[in-house]
Amino acid sequence: MLLTLNSPEAESYRRQIRDWLNKSVPEPWLNRSQEMLSSDEELDLKRNWGYSLYEAGYAGLTWPTVFGGQGLGPIEEFIFYEESAKAGAPESLDTLGKYLAGPAIMQYGTDGQKVRFLPPILAGREIWCEGYSEPDGGSDLASASTTALRGRDEDDYLVNGRKIWTSWGHIADRCYLLAKTSRELPHHHNLSVFLFNMRQPNVEVRRIRQITGDATFNEVTFENALATRDELLGVENGGWSLVGLTGPYRRIRFALNGLRQYGQLYALIEQLSNCTRESHLESIANSFQDRLETFRWHLMRLVELQANDREWYGPAAILRLTFSELAQEVTEVGLTAQCTEHDDYWRDRFLHCRSETIAGGTSEIQRNVIATSVLKMPRFGQVVRSPTLDSKSSGE
Amino acid sequence: MSLIPSIEFLDATKEFNRLLESLSPGPYSEEWFAQPQTEAWNALREGGWLLAGGAGSRDEELTNLLELAEVWGQHLIPLPFSATLCLMRWANSSDQPSVSPLTLAVPTAGGSAIAPFANIRGVEVVCDVELGLTLSAGKGTSPDIFAPSMPIAVVDRASIGPQEWLCTSIALFAAEAVGAARQCHNRALAYSFERSAYQQVIGSFQAIHHMAANMYRDLELAKSASLWAANAGDLEEALRAGTMAAELARSVAQKSIQVHGGIGFTWELGLHWYLRHVMAVESFFRHISLEHMREM
Numbered sequence: 001m002l003l004t005l006n007s008p009e010a011e012s013y014r015r016q017i018r019d020w021l022n023k024s025v026p027e028p029w030l031n032r033s034q035e036m037l038s039s040d041e042e043l044d045l046k047r048n049w050g051y052s053l054y055e056a057g058y059a060g061l062t063w064p065t066v067f068g069g070q071g072l073g074p075i076e077e078f079i080f081y082e083e084s085a086k087a088g089a090p091e092s093l094d095t096l097g098k099y100l101a102g103p104a105i106m107q108y109g110t111d112g113q114k115v116r117f118l119p120p121i122l123a124g125r126e127i128w129c130e131g132y133s134e135p136d137g138g139s140d141l142a143s144a145s146t147t148a149l150r151g152r153d154e155d156d157y158l159v160n161g162r163k164i165w166t167s168w169g170h171i172a173d174r175c176y177l178l179a180k181t182s183r184e185l186p187h188h189h190n191l192s193v194f195l196f197n198m199r200q201p202n203v204e205v206r207r208i209r210q211i212t213g214d215a216t217f218n219e220v221t222f223e224n225a226l227a228t229r230d231e232l233l234g235v236e237n238g239g240w241s242l243v244g245l246t247g248p249y250r251r252i253r254f255a256l257n258g259l260r261q262y263g264q265l266y267a268l269i270e271q272l273s274n275c276t277r278e279s280h281l282e283s284i285a286n287s288f289q290d291r292l293e294t295f296r297w298h299l300m301r302l303v304e305l306q307a308n309d310r311e312w313y314g315p316a317a318i319l320r321l322t323f324s325e326l327a328q329e330v331t332e333v334g335l336t337a338q339c340t341e342h343d344d345y346w347r348d349r350f351l352h353c354r355s356e357t358i359a360g361g362t363s364e365i366q367r368n369v370i371a372t373s374v375l376k377m378p379r380f381g382q383v384v385r386s387p388t389l390d391s392k393s394s395g396e
Numbered sequence: 397m398s399l400i401p402s403i404e405f406l407d408a409t410k411e412f413n414r415l416l417e418s419l420s421p422g423p424y425s426e427e428w429f430a431q432p433q434t435e436a437w438n439a440l441r442e443g444g445w446l447l448a449g450g451a452g453s454r455d456e457e458l459t460n461l462l463e464l465a466e467v468w469g470q471h472l473i474p475l476p477f478s479a480t481l482c483l484m485r486w487a488n489s490s491d492q493p494s495v496s497p498l499t500l501a502v503p504t505a506g507g508s509a510i511a512p513f514a515n516i517r518g519v520e521v522v523c524d525v526e527l528g529l530t531l532s533a534g535k536g537t538s539p540d541i542f543a544p545s546m547p548i549a550v551v552d553r554a555s556i557g558p559q560e561w562l563c564t565s566i567a568l569f570a571a572e573a574v575g576a577a578r579q580c581h582n583r584a585l586a587y588s589f590e591r592s593a594y595q596q597v598i599g600s601f602q603a604i605h606h607m608a609a610n611m612y613r614d615l616e617l618a619k620s621a622s623l624w625a626a627n628a629g630d631l632e633e634a635l636r637a638g639t640m641a642a643e644l645a646r647s648v649a650q651k652s653i654q655v656h657g658g659i660g661f662t663w664e665l666g667l668h669w670y671l672r673h674v675m676a677v678e679s680f681f682r683h684i685s686l687e688h689m690r691e692m
Contacts, residue, residue, distance in 0.1 A: 004398045006627070290640050297627075297637075298620035301399045310400060315620075318613040370612055371605030375585060378600040 001073035003307050005300050014079050017058075021087035024052055029090050039214070043093070043171065050092035050124025060098060060122045062256075067106055067114065068122050074255045074303035081259035082296070085266040093168060097121035097128035099256050101176045101195065104242055108234040109195075116230075117174075117195060131163040131177035131196065131220065132243070141178065141243060142188050148179035148227050155229040157181070159196070159222040165359070169218035170205050172198050177227070178243060181236050191239035194227045202226070212351045251306050254316040258299050261323035265292050268330045268349060275339035275346075284333055291326055298322075314374045321366045324356035398459055399623050405460040409467050415443060416471040424472055424669050429544035432517065433475050437497055446480055446495045458564065458626045461485075462571040466619070469575020472545035472669050476513040478568035486561040487528040496520050498530070500565055502680075503554040503688035510683055512569075512676075515539035515549035525557025543676035545669060548683075559689070563634035566681065567626035570641035573677040574618045576670040577645035580652035581611050583667065587656055604655060611651045618644035632686055642678040649674050 002010050028037060029045055037045065053059040061077045063069020070076075102121045105113055120126040137143045146161025159179060169175070177196040184190075198205075202225040207215035234242055269288045276285040298315065305312040331353045334346035357363040371377040401409075419436045440446055448464055465478045476499040483498045497519040501511035513519045514536025521531045536549025585608060588599030598604050618641045625637035649671040653660035660667055 006397055290636050293624060293637070294617050294621045294640050294644075297399075297624040298617055301620050301623060304399045308400060314612070315616050318616050321609070321613055322617065364606070367606040367609035368602065370609035375608055375612060377585070377588065377605055377608060378597060380596065380600045380602065382600060 002075040017083045074306045078303045085263035126173040129169045129172035131175040146179045157227040159225040163220045167217045188240045193233040193239040193242045195231045258319040275337040401463040420471045465568040465571035466575040469572035470579045482565040500555045505685040509554040543672035546676040566634045566638040570622040570638040573642045573645040577648035580649040584652040584655040614644045614647045645674045
């Protein structure tokens with residue numbers, strides 16, 4: 001496992017990845033700005049990309065070898081994602097399986113669950129969605145009202161309720177489902193996670209058309225749908241701790257999200273630079289390039305902190321906020337670039353990026369989390385004592 | 397090079413910090429800034445801190461030195477510590493000895509040259525980086541003392557030498573700016589825990605939470621930008637990175653003033669010394685003329 005990005009070994013690994021990407025990224029994907037892909041074609045292409053990654057040994061780079069992964073570290077993963085961004089590679093469809101369900105199963109699953117679920121996730125053969133948000137819950141996940149209840153002496157659960165903003169729910173085979181398993185226990189202690197089977201008749205998926213015109217997320221309704229005992233992850237009513245993950249798996253998830261965000265920013269800002277060359281907006285595009293480069297160095301620092309078992313949560317906690325607001329700024333400038341050839345692109349990206357400051361917890365929630373979890377600031381109404389700030393060190 | 401300092405070096409920076417606390421007890425004032433800092437320089441020399449980069453040893457981990465410069469930036473002692481660290485690293489080791497306060501001079505677009513601290517008695521302006529040749533001390537004129545912790549004076553000519561030494565020094569000055577910003581951030585947080593309004597400490601208000609989160613974000617990114625500067629491939633890139641770090645650091649400092657409210661805007665609180673220091677770093681970067689550097 002690499003410990004630093006600037007080493008001959010890291011360079012050699014980078015060359016290996018670059019060579020593979022250069023010959024493997026599908027032509028139709030690279031040419032899609034000239035020859036548009038239909039939604040179905042794009043879906044197929046991304047699904048196939050997942051298969052290609054698996055066959056080439058690039059799926060689950062940081063998954064332990066015992067679960068079929070490569071057992072590599074965050075630095076190798078960083079290199080892979082950075083080169084993928086530069087090569088314009090697509091993103092596979094199985095991200096929720098690889099970065100959420102998979103790591104959670106490794107950490108909390110039974111042996112049977114590991115054998116049943118991990119191989120198809122790694123191979124891209126089963127697509128997962130995330131069943132967290134509910135129509136009335138907003139960002140307050142602990143207030144879930146979807147129930148998964150079982151009668152006395154019964155093994156299986158009946159699931160009733162609704163989930164919303166479920167990305168890829170319409171094609172998912174499984175759902176990482178958070179549901180209330182007790183009517184009596186208090187908040188946070190009444191939730192469980194299920195490795196829920198989406199392919200059953202009592203699950204209705206309604207596609208939600210977004211402001212972009214696409215429909216990649218959904219509302220999912222459960223009416224007496226079945227969740228078996230074997231699909232319960234961890235212990236009953238212990239689901240809240242599975243939402244955020246802990247230990248090394250939480251680390252992997254944070255870093256990978258940052259790497260995916262870098263890839264998206266890279267594509268946006270490269271396009272903006274192309275569209276604004278020799279125009280009055282060129283200097284603004286250059287300043288975005290500098291902010292992208294700063295984001296890149298921040299990510300590199302983060303993965304080195306992780307690879308060396310240093311405190312990493314604070315630097316990781318700012319990633320989403322930084323990415324989402326920068327992406328929105330870039331698309332706003334793109335809209336005014338007067339590049340007629342890419343007018344459609346910028347309108348689409350502008351609309352698409354509205355979701356970035358909402359999905360996965362709004363920017364306002366992100367800031368609250370940084371304030372309370374990283375900076376240990378008090379909540380409103382809480383009686384406080386001044387913390388002892390280590391005012392002179394960076395804490396690294 | 398690694399992007400994180402070694403554990404051993406982090407421990408050392410704590411000791412360095414304790415020394416600086418004893419040397420700059422505060423509160424800062426114009427009178428304090430005007431005093432000679434001979435005692436402080438002697439303490440740095442005796443502690444071995446001026447050779448932390450290893451005299452003539454360019455392979456020492458620059459990341460560690462950045463950490464040191466960041467701690468230095470949290471205090472506002474008007475001495476060219478970062479410049480000396482950089483120059484000691486680049487000069488030939490055989491010529492190192494006096495460990496006087498050293499500074500570097502850069503060309504400006506107007507054709508003149510400027511050097512931080514060059515107006516201060518005892519500070520030597522290095523004219524040939526590799527040979528370690530210095531001009532007479534304290535010859536800088538027309539100093540800009542907008543930030544008394546980093547005055548910038550006009551000098552006769554710019555230092556010469558390989559571009560890398562200036563890249564290193566830009567990275568170290570950027571790290572100083574990060575240190576000043578960290579102090580502003582920590583002071584804002586501490587203040588938000590003490591100050592009450594409407595029967596609540598203001599640190600419990602969501603509006604303050606969000607400002608603190610923004611400060612923290614900018615501080616973290618500023619630190620990463622200083623690492624970028626330290627790893628830049630050429631002078632132009634180092635300046636882009638250093639400027640990014642300084643701009644982000646300024647953003648932290650100005651938000652800190654906002655968190656403090658009216659008292660933050662006063663001279664007597666003293667937060668402005670940090671903001672001014674960061675702005676002086678920014679200004680120094682802005683005045684470096686790449687065009688003239690290339691001609692040297």
